[in-house]
Amino acid sequence: MAHEHKLEIFRGLVKFKSNTQKIWGVLIFLALITAVEVILGIYKPESFMAKFLGMKLLNWVFIILTIVKAYYITWDFMHMRDETKALRRMVVWTSIFLICYLIFILLQEGGYIESVYSNGYVKKDF
């Protein structure tokens, strides 16, 4: 069985010589992102505290970094990069669509219930 791996990451910006080398390269990248997350999580810089689309900017940064990490785990560790387009889309698009839908519904509803509570219709603090 032939196992060709696509050895480029960052859209061809970095090209590795072998699959093993690519794995270590991706590990370094993932460790770097985790380190950035942890440092931001511990120090919580004031400049990231501004609100943006209903959430703190810092939280958006965390979520985006998480999705970046998830992308590289799926694409390089799980070899999604080497699968056919059809399999990739079946797996990735289906989950992304359903997960976005689920998140939208539940968070919308949670926010609504919170507004009912905080408008004083329900006593919580006793």
Next chain:
Amino acid sequence: MDTTVANTGAEGKTWGGGNEPLKASYGKMMMWFFIVSDALTFSGFLAAYGFSRFKYIGSWPIADEVFTHVPFFHGNYPMIYVAFMTFVLIMSSVTMVLAVDAGHHMNKTKVTWYMFLTIIGGLIFVGSQAWEWGTFIKGDYGAVQTKGGNILQLVDNTGHRVAINDIALDAHGERVAHERKNGLWFVDEGTLPAYTVDEVYNGLVANPNVLVRTQIINEEGHKTVLSREASLAKLKDEGVLVVQGANLKVNEYGTSLFADFFFFITGFHGFHVLSGVIINIIIFFNVILGTYERRGSYEMVEKVGLYWHFVDLVWVFVFTFFYLV
């Protein structure tokens, strides 16, 4: 294999079967589809966590104040230990993908070693999670629960937490646990908390620098600390139960939903890691026995690898939504 599978005469015909339009074997494809459904289960849990969090957005516990311990070290180190756990899991993902790569080159020794390292990484992770659970269940400072189910914690005037058992003073009137032998024989009662609310109140009266902190988050993103008078009144009027640690019913860190979701989501994930370790061990022994060498393909390592990476993938999200956001 040719001796066991009969030729159907349909080879090479598009609809004749035996085609692999996705260039992936049946087993690998089904592992991917299992992962999709499992990913949806986990997103259901995490979205439900988000729901509860949005519902109690003004009073949700702050993770940095909950998970502050590191084994063998005293003091306040938020995030450090989970960061270590995350790194261990990513590292074991790397050894797994190296095992898959070695399998492609039919290198049995390397596959064996990398599988072994993966299993060790998984065990370290599960062990860390058990420790994390233990610390969370034991709790540290203790708190008082109000009639409305809210949590009142104690702080000194510099904002540092004060432990319940450091200030509680003996109060008159002893509340004994109800047992079957000295009351209604068909009713039983669990262990009573170590202190009563009256004892905590006496302690609060005796320590003029101690204040009550509610779970409501103020504009600066901190929990609200009450004035001295308001502290005394709040504890006297509303406190009903002394809470130490967290379980499915009470949680000294804030709303009990936080503890429920913590146990459920990290527990479900931990169970995945555990089953992943067990499957890895089975594959590990198959590798040693030379099963895949004889089969001529290490694809089984690749399939279990997919599952193992998925466990890592889920942890990345659990880490973000439980500890960072």
